[in-house]
Amino acid sequence: MRGAVLHAPGDVRIETLDDPEILHPTDAIIRTAVTCVCGSDLWSYRGLDPVREPRTMGHEYVGFVEEVGAGVTAVRPGQFVVGSFATSDNTCAHCRNGYQSHCVQRHVMGTCQADHVRIPNAQGTLVALDDVPGEEFWPGLLAVSDVMGTGWYAAEAAEVRPGSTAVVVGDGAVGLCAVIAAKESGAERIIAMSRHEPRQKLAREFGATDIVTERGDDGVARILDLTDGVGADSVLECVGTPEAMSQALRSARPGGNVGFVGVPHGVAVDGRELFYSHVGLRGGPAPVRRYLPDLIDRVMTSRIDPGKVFDLTVPLDRINEAYAAMDERRAVKALLTP
Amino acid sequence: MRGAVLHAPGDVRIETLDDPEILHPTDAIIRTAVTCVCGSDLWSYRGLDPVREPRTMGHEYVGFVEEVGAGVTAVRPGQFVVGSFATSDNTCAHCRNGYQSHCVQRHVMGTCQADHVRIPNAQGTLVALDDVPGEEFWPGLLAVSDVMGTGWYAAEAAEVRPGSTAVVVGDGAVGLCAVIAAKESGAERIIAMSRHEPRQKLAREFGATDIVTERGDDGVARILDLTDGVGADSVLECVGTPEAMSQALRSARPGGNVGFVGVPHGVAVDGRELFYSHVGLRGGPAPVRRYLPDLIDRVMTSRIDPGKVFDLTVPLDRINEAYAAMDERRAVKALLTP
Numbered sequence: 001m002r003g004a005v006l007h008a009p010g011d012v013r014i015e016t017l018d019d020p021e022i023l024h025p026t027d028a029i030i031r032t033a034v035t036c037v038c039g040s041d042l043w044s045y046r047g048l049d050p051v052r053e054p055r056t057m058g059h060e061y062v063g064f065v066e067e068v069g070a071g072v073t074a075v076r077p078g079q080f081v082v083g084s085f086a087t088s089d090n091t092c093a094h095c096r097n098g099y100q101s102h103c104v105q106r107h108v109m110g111t112c113q114a115d116h117v118r119i120p121n122a123q124g125t126l127v128a129l130d131d132v133p134g135e136e137f138w139p140g141l142l143a144v145s146d147v148m149g150t151g152w153y154a155a156e157a158a159e160v161r162p163g164s165t166a167v168v169v170g171d172g173a174v175g176l177c178a179v180i181a182a183k184e185s186g187a188e189r190i191i192a193m194s195r196h197e198p199r200q201k202l203a204r205e206f207g208a209t210d211i212v213t214e215r216g217d218d219g220v221a222r223i224l225d226l227t228d229g230v231g232a233d234s235v236l237e238c239v240g241t242p243e244a245m246s247q248a249l250r251s252a253r254p255g256g257n258v259g260f261v262g263v264p265h266g267v268a269v270d271g272r273e274l275f276y277s278h279v280g281l282r283g284g285p286a287p288v289r290r291y292l293p294d295l296i297d298r299v300m301t302s303r304i305d306p307g308k309v310f311d312l313t314v315p316l317d318r319i320n321e322a323y324a325a326m327d328e329r330r331a332v333k334a335l336l337t338p
Numbered sequence: 339m340r341g342a343v344l345h346a347p348g349d350v351r352i353e354t355l356d357d358p359e360i361l362h363p364t365d366a367i368i369r370t371a372v373t374c375v376c377g378s379d380l381w382s383y384r385g386l387d388p389v390r391e392p393r394t395m396g397h398e399y400v401g402f403v404e405e406v407g408a409g410v411t412a413v414r415p416g417q418f419v420v421g422s423f424a425t426s427d428n429t430c431a432h433c434r435n436g437y438q439s440h441c442v443q444r445h446v447m448g449t450c451q452a453d454h455v456r457i458p459n460a461q462g463t464l465v466a467l468d469d470v471p472g473e474e475f476w477p478g479l480l481a482v483s484d485v486m487g488t489g490w491y492a493a494e495a496a497e498v499r500p501g502s503t504a505v506v507v508g509d510g511a512v513g514l515c516a517v518i519a520a521k522e523s524g525a526e527r528i529i530a531m532s533r534h535e536p537r538q539k540l541a542r543e544f545g546a547t548d549i550v551t552e553r554g555d556d557g558v559a560r561i562l563d564l565t566d567g568v569g570a571d572s573v574l575e576c577v578g579t580p581e582a583m584s585q586a587l588r589s590a591r592p593g594g595n596v597g598f599v600g601v602p603h604g605v606a607v608d609g610r611e612l613f614y615s616h617v618g619l620r621g622g623p624a625p626v627r628r629y630l631p632d633l634i635d636r637v638m639t640s641r642i643d644p645g646k647v648f649d650l651t652v653p654l655d656r657i658n659e660a661y662a663a664m665d666e667r668r669a670v671k672a673l674l675t676p
Binding site for chain 2: 093157242266277279
């Protein structure tokens with residue numbers, strides 16, 4: 001089969017790889033319907049995360065079940081399934097507590113930019129749709145497997161409540177999905193921080209009521225301006241840099257919350273500043289599995305359309321174009337077709 | 339009047355100070371019934387916080403109203419009142435959000451180890467009892483003005499829920515009150531981390547079900563042992579050192595919460611560690627004012643008795659003995675009588 005391999009920063013190639021096989025009774029093999037490139041893939045593509053040896057890429061997927069191990073009864077060959085970038089048995093204590101992305105058997109996917117994928121813990125990870133959905137739903141369902149689920153967790157971790165004010169830091173695919181999540185959680189005012197006109201437009205389409213283009217101290221000052229000097233109830237930090245985290249923490253009101261879902265790179269939080277801010281802080285890889293049934297339903301009933309974050313579609317064979325476009329910020333997120 | 343002045347580390351004296359006067363219409367003057375020494379007073383007494391010039395001390399108080407400014411109608415002369423270490427107007431946005439310790443007019447008390455005290459923002463800060471309580475209730479009510487309110491906030495920030503497992507890091511007065519708070523919040527299992535036999539005894543009396551004497555890695559390992567490898571739902575960090583914070587964060591389960599109320603000294607939280615832990619974190623000076631009516635009621639109905647944290651009583655004139663006993667850990671907390 002074909003699959004993406006990152007050889008060095010900037011050097012991603014489609015190669016012929018071994019077809020995946022059932023290794024454990026809890027595995028399933030799927031044929032990907034569509035897959036995509038994640039903003040987090042850019043950390044290694046840009047050399048900001050080290051690339052010590054060639055590695056397969058991709059952790060987002062929807063597709064058709066081809067084969068299941070003996071222990072898998074939840075899905076069957078032929079079904080269209082959605083999963084999560086982190087697999088989970090959905091039975092351990094962490095899963096039962098709702099943190100499937102901390103499952104004791106967690107396996108983080110990394111081979112999904114390919115024709116076929118082995119899904120470990122398939123029984124607890126995959127959710128099958130009743131019928132094969134129309135292709136127009138595939139991008140939205142694909143978004144659910146990571147960026148939409150991650151935006152949802154940002155809203156949950158930031159404790160967005162009906163009638164509240166939410167700020168979204170970051171206008172990548174996760175940030176844009178976080179706007180959807182804030183809206184669906186009932187936020188009355190949603191302030192998106194974005195400098196890019198097409199992304200501002202999509203943010204507004206998703207429910208943003210205000211756009212702030214300033215950053216750093218000026219950005220914080222604008223948020224305080226817009227909230228009568230009080231700060232926001234919830235801030236959804238969807239970047240992962242020290243600047244973004246600082247901006248998030250300083251934009252929240254005392255007693256407010258920051259949910260952070262950008263994988264932190266060089267972020268350290270000063271204990272005393274956090275103390276005197278009275279701001280609550282929770283982050284982590286999103287427990288997407290918990291949200292799947294609900295988010296799939298919202299997509300299939302057209303209540304939300306996170307698939308709109310895909311503003312570029314390229315065939316898998318030309319994956320280098322997808323990475324380059326996202327690296328150069330010409331695309332928010334690139335969809336890969338077989 | 340008499341009042342405490344810290345001249346240098348280890349050098350605290352009772353001196354004759356000017357009687358406080360009404361400076362603003364929102365002030366009240368109280369005569370202290372009892373006051374006390376706080377663990378946080380030891381930071382400067384020990385020279386760990388700099389003492390650049392002589393300073394008055396004390397931020398915990400209960401007493402009798404002697405005089406009120408023209409704008410104060412909530413309390414009247416003769417009434418027995420309880421306040422908070424942080425005064426608040428109880429009307430600003432932060433107060434309305436429940437964070438009175440972040441009031442825009444906040445004034446942090448610092449003259450309470452004295453015969454008389456001026457209370458700024460008296461209207462929003464002081465809560466009067468219907469009748470003058472018996473002296474046996476004074477220590478408990480005094481605890482409410484800081485350590486009990488702070489322990490209560492630790493439990494709230496750590497989101498202690500009925501049936502949950504809570505760990506309390508720190509066996510000072512706040513930690514012991516945090517045990518009370520966890521118990522009152524319905525925690526089924528309360529693990530107190532303490533190495534001191536008399537404090538362990540009081541922790542058990544307050545509701546601790548388990549005592550862990552180990553610290554650091556061993557302490558974390560014990561908590562994991564006691565929770566089937568999962569970690570605690572809630573951890574109440576009542577110390578403020580990097581070691582205590584690290585222990586707290588590593589003792590909480592994924593999706594659990596750390597409430598931190600020890601003023602951080604040298605604490606920095608690594609963003610990536612916090613991210614992958616899935617632990618929620620909130621701290622700060624406790625919004626004691628919000629809890630006052632409820633906590634006063636719990637004390638006056640003898641449902642809780644946080645006054646037991648006072649294991650030494652000395653007259654104000656011998657305050658140096660109180661500081662020395664707490665500094666040398668011979669006393670948990672010292673009550674000062676007029």
